[in-house]
Amino acid sequence: MKTYFMRELGSGDIEELNRWRNDPDVIGSLVAPFRHIGLETDRAWFEHYMANRATTVRLGICHATSKAIVGAAYLTGIDWIARSGELGIWIGVAEHRGKGAGEFASRAVLRHAFCDLNLHRVHLSVVEDNMAARSLYRKLGFADEGRSRAAAFKNGRHVDLIRMAILAPDYKVQPRLLEAVEGEPRG
Numbered sequence: 001m002k003t004y005f006m007r008e009l010g011s012g013d014i015e016e017l018n019r020w021r022n023d024p025d026v027i028g029s030l031v032a033p034f035r036h037i038g039l040e041t042d043r044a045w046f047e048h049y050m051a052n053r054a055t056t057v058r059l060g061i062c063h064a065t066s067k068a069i070v071g072a073a074y075l076t077g078i079d080w081i082a083r084s085g086e087l088g089i090w091i092g093v094a095e096h097r098g099k100g101a102g103e104f105a106s107r108a109v110l111r112h113a114f115c116d117l118n119l120h121r122v123h124l125s126v127v128e129d130n131m132a133a134r135s136l137y138r139k140l141g142f143a144d145e146g147r148s149r150a151a152a153f154k155n156g157r158h159v160d161l162i163r164m165a166i167l168a169p170d171y172k173v174q175p176r177l178l179e180a181v182e183g184e185p186r187g
Contacts, residue, residue, distance in 0.1 A: 018042040021037045021042065054078075056074065057112065058074050058076075060072055070092065070096040073088070103139075119168065124164055125162065126161065127152060142165060148161040
């Protein structure tokens with residue numbers, strides 16, 4: 001049995017997402033800076049997402065047994081002409097970090113991007129200190145494309161962001177990526 005499944009975020013997820021966004025430990029390894037975010041702000045954020053689903057996919061990462069949301073994965077800024085989008089992922093429940101939720105979600109989003117949405121390129125930015133994420137993205141076939149110096153302010157200091165991307169031809173030559181999410185419910 002699979003440990004995780006993906007589904008589209010719903011309005012019932014807003015309170016949990018808001019708790020994560022207000023937790024410095026959750027935000028600490030992500031590109032976004034920590035800031036306090038009110039529940040009404042997140043409700044407005046969700047409404048904006050619902051109005052812009054043509055260029056954004058926002059999925060909950062859920063535990064297969066409890067059905068509880070443990071993280072989220074996004075494909076944003078989808079450009080249908082260039083056939084590209086940006087991957088974002090975060091695991092909000094600490095007990096699920098380092099347990100395969102991020103890898104599962106990354107594989108599922110890449111499969112969706114390349115096999116369902118016919119994208120050609122998926123890119124992301126990752127904080128230079130987040131070695132676990134960088135290692136995962138390389139394992140999945142992402143290549144380093146550059147460095148944005150001192151582009152994020154994290155934990156009281158400026159840090160570099162590493163830009164990475166994977167192209168459809170690189171993804172498709174990796175059968176293990178396709179097989180990893182076979183049989184999984186799709187978002």
